[in-house]
Amino acid sequence: MKDMNLFDILENAENSSMDRLIDKCPEISDKQLDKILAMSEKKYKMKKKGLRSTMSENVIKMNGNDFVEGVEHSRRPAWLAPLSIAASVVLVAGIAIGSTAFIKKNNKKSDNDHVIVPGVTVTTSTVKDTATVTTAKNGKVVTTIVTVPSSETGTMAVDAEVTTIEPVVSDETWDISGLAGDWQYQLAFDDYTFENNPDTNGYITINTDSTYIYYADDGSFVSSGDVMTGYEEIGGTRHKTISFNNSTNNSNIGFGGYYNESDPDVISLGNGGTARLVRGNNMVSASNAAFVGTWTYQVSYDGVIPVDQKASYNGTIGINSQGVYTYTDPYGNKTDGTMRVGYEKIDGVRRTTVDFYYNTEYFFGGYFDPSNPDVITIGNGGMARLIRDGETEENYNGDSYIGSWSRGRCGIDITKNGDKYDVVIQWAGSAQDGSEWHYTCYYDEGSGFLVSEATGVKKYITYSAEGSTEEIEYTEGRAKFDIENGLLVWQDLEEHVADGMMFETF
Amino acid sequence: MTSRELAAMMQRSPAECHKALVKEYGRYVYAIVYNKLRGCGTNEDMEECVSDVFADIFLKCDFDLSAENDIKYLISTIAKRKAIDRFRSISAKAKHLTDTAEDDMKELVSDFSVDEHVDRSELRQVLLDKIDELGEPDSTIVIQKFYYNRKYKEIAKSVKMTDNAVRARCSRALGKLRTKLVEIGMTI
Numbered sequence: 001m002k003d004m005n006l007f008d009i010l011e012n013a014e015n016s017s018m019d020r021l022i023d024k025c026p027e028i029s030d031k032q033l034d035k036i037l038a039m040s041e042k043k044y045k046m047k048k049k050g051l052r053s054t055m056s057e058n059v060i061k062m063n064g065n066d067f068v069e070g071v072e073h074s075r076r077p078a079w080l081a082p083l084s085i086a087a088s089v090v091l092v093a094g095i096a097i098g099s100t101a102f103i104k105k106n107n108k109k110s111d112n113d114h115v116i117v118p119g120v121t122v123t124t125s126t127v128k129d130t131a132t133v134t135t136a137k138n139g140k141v142v143t144t145i146v147t148v149p150s151s152e153t154g155t156m157a158v159d160a161e162v163t164t165i166e167p168v169v170s171d172e173t174w175d176i177s178g179l180a181g182d183w184q185y186q187l188a189f190d191d192y193t194f195e196n197n198p199d200t201n202g203y204i205t206i207n208t209d210s211t212y213i214y215y216a217d218d219g220s221f222v223s224s225g226d227v228m229t230g231y232e233e234i235g236g237t238r239h240k241t242i243s244f245n246n247s248t249n250n251s252n253i254g255f256g257g258y259y260n261e262s263d264p265d266v267i268s269l270g271n272g273g274t275a276r277l278v279r280g281n282n283m284v285s286a287s288n289a290a291f292v293g294t295w296t297y298q299v300s301y302d303g304v305i306p307v308d309q310k311a312s313y314n315g316t317i318g319i320n321s322q323g324v325y326t327y328t329d330p331y332g333n334k335t336d337g338t339m340r341v342g343y344e345k346i347d348g349v350r351r352t353t354v355d356f357y358y359n360t361e362y363f364f365g366g367y368f369d370p371s372n373p374d375v376i377t378i379g380n381g382g383m384a385r386l387i388r389d390g391e392t393e394e395n396y397n398g399d400s401y402i403g404s405w406s407r408g409r410c411g412i413d414i415t416k417n418g419d420k421y422d423v424v425i426q427w428a429g430s431a432q433d434g435s436e437w438h439y440t441c442y443y444d445e446g447s448g449f450l451v452s453e454a455t456g457v458k459k460y461i462t463y464s465a466e467g468s469t470e471e472i473e474y475t476e477g478r479a480k481f482d483i484e485n486g487l488l489v490w491q492d493l494e495e496h497v498a499d500g501m502m503f504e505t506f
Numbered sequence: 507m508t509s510r511e512l513a514a515m516m517q518r519s520p521a522e523c524h525k526a527l528v529k530e531y532g533r534y535v536y537a538i539v540y541n542k543l544r545g546c547g548t549n550e551d552m553e554e555c556v557s558d559v560f561a562d563i564f565l566k567c568d569f570d571l572s573a574e575n576d577i578k579y580l581i582s583t584i585a586k587r588k589a590i591d592r593f594r595s596i597s598a599k600a601k602h603l604t605d606t607a608e609d610d611m612k613e614l615v616s617d618f619s620v621d622e623h624v625d626r627s628e629l630r631q632v633l634l635d636k637i638d639e640l641g642e643p644d645s646t647i648v649i650q651k652f653y654y655n656r657k658y659k660e661i662a663k664s665v666k667m668t669d670n671a672v673r674a675r676c677s678r679a680l681g682k683l684r685t686k687l688v689e690i691g692m693t694i
Binding site (some may be wrong): 006007008010011012013014015016018021022024025026027028033034035036037039040041043044047048229458460471474475486494495496 | 525633
């Protein structure tokens, strides 16, 4: 958003241009030259010392730049070379054999992607795109559902004896009041266990009236319906079953699983052991996929006006897919930590929480509303928030520029004048002099800038005991003003006096 | 100054020789270093780099001063190479890459464009021509103000004028330069 300074093209000049620039190079003061000489001498002595120790001063002689005499001759046993060659051959052969074995092993595994090969007997039956694999081993029964791509639909090769076990389902139900509450939907990680930070797939609230509501990790609604219970007998063992029948959008697609009192905080979904509902200590920080990216931390610019009306920049936060964040404050200091996604209920209303921790200490946190996915509200007062990168600009308009801004000895006052904006800049040089700029700007909707097209007047003012005198240096000056991350940027298109300066509001 | 003259000075007094080198070529080396580091380095970086250049030159003086050539070319080459090394070092610190993803590697291809390089070179010549057309001391004032980023007070000392006069001349010179550039389709 910044105009390039045309004089920048003089950088990295070729020889002919360089000579012209050298001619106009300002003189370097004697003091600066003495400083450079002292630094150069110091570095020269260090380099010379290093060079001497390398050359072992008394032994090595250097004649000019091309010849060196007196270096020590190296002697090595004659048998060392063939032995090294033989060792290298053995090493290379070992790597080749090892790699081949490893690749073969991996290829075997990929043939049955995501399927655990049963131990003793296997049978398949094909139903459209799904094959049911039932295995029996030492009297224990396991049923696995395998999804087969439609292009591969067909009967799998069967060499073993077929065993088909039909579960016995009863009409009997059981009381779920003990399960009422919030459960987290977890998916086993790549190693088919829930040990190593399982993936999360949202939350399910089970109500005492045998209904449920299913929310995604970011708090958005997914589905709702009835909870049905029952019993199922497989291989002589009786299991409690639970089904979540989706009634949203007249869809009957739901999910279900088994509940066992011996593990009261877990409901196993399906029978593959790869999905479950958990509560209590089994819950983990929810998926942070919705929050990955860069966010701008904004705070109310005066502590009174809500942050969504006028904001000051308070740093940026980058969040990665592992839930690790890096906060960079406005002065460039960085803090790393972890982010945890959860939820809380206030007056029965469920809210997704996003908390930032520094080591184990709570750093700050806020709320996330899935209907406004580019904002995380910090605190309850509307005075701070995180805005997803790229969403900042649209929150500014011409009136956002109104106010006083400063940087060092330079102050900028912007006031509204009808549909225009008056900008007055005062830059103190010393106690006796200073410069002043006056611009009349309009707000450019397209770029979001305040723009002065040839309205600027620059004055050089000198102060004395008798009063002040003004000298107009130029008129018809052009300038642009922009707000970047809550800081004002003044682009002086005449003399570029403020290039690189960011003005803070006060 | 030739290498032989320098060798004679070295024989008399190495310290005096070093001092004379810095005094004679300090501004020259600074201008070369400034040209390479203007966009990325601080004043401290530039001073460091200039002192590195002279340390290398002093070292060179210890070994090879046999040629009759003007030592200016040797100094120019050392200064350019040192400044480029320093530029890379500063840029690498600013854009330090770790754990580069495979997709990101596409972005690491060279961004050097021959066309752009030639265009910039021509543009540079045109701009310097137009600045020269302003005449002295305006051309020096404009270069020192906008390229070397000097304060009016420092420029005033350099061109032996008052601060106010330099301000006024600079403002007018910039106006003239803008007009000249607009005539050939360039804008500041």
